[in-house]
Amino acid sequence: MKNTSSIQTQFGAHLKKLRLQSGLSQEAFADKCGLDRTYVSGIERGVRNPTLEVISILAAGLGIDISQLFEFN
Amino acid sequence: MKNTSSIQTQFGAHLKKLRLQSGLSQEAFADKCGLDRTYVSGIERGVRNPTLEVISILAAGLGIDISQLFEFN
Structure with a gap:
């Protein structure tokens, strides 16, 4: 991999970018997925390992x- | 998704195909990854959720x- 930051950090940042591009708030996106908003927040911040x-x-x-x-x- | 089989099954089958294309046995691949062969086997069979x-x-x-x-x- 070209980037040395952790996969969780890279994945979370990219997920957030894609979510914002889709115009969804974190809460609306979490609801759509049937996931807790705090869990989605943790994934986006790279502290969860989905x-x-x-x-x-x-x-x-x-x-x-x-x-x-x-x-x- | 076009395919209705579970994501674990699809992922596992594709992983196995790529591993075989690379010419690695399941054991050699598991060793390379630092994972247990039985765990890799479970992923390939779609019974694990990595x-x-x-x-x-x-x-x-x-x-x-x-x-x-x-x-x-």
């Missing part, structure tokens, strides 16, 4: 393919 | 970007 299932839910909530969630390398 | 950190380790073990692990939609 599972494959949750990553799939996040992509569905944004209406994108999972691979797009990882296009930050 | 975290973001583990997904990152799997991609590094194959020498690919994480997004490539999700190019099966």
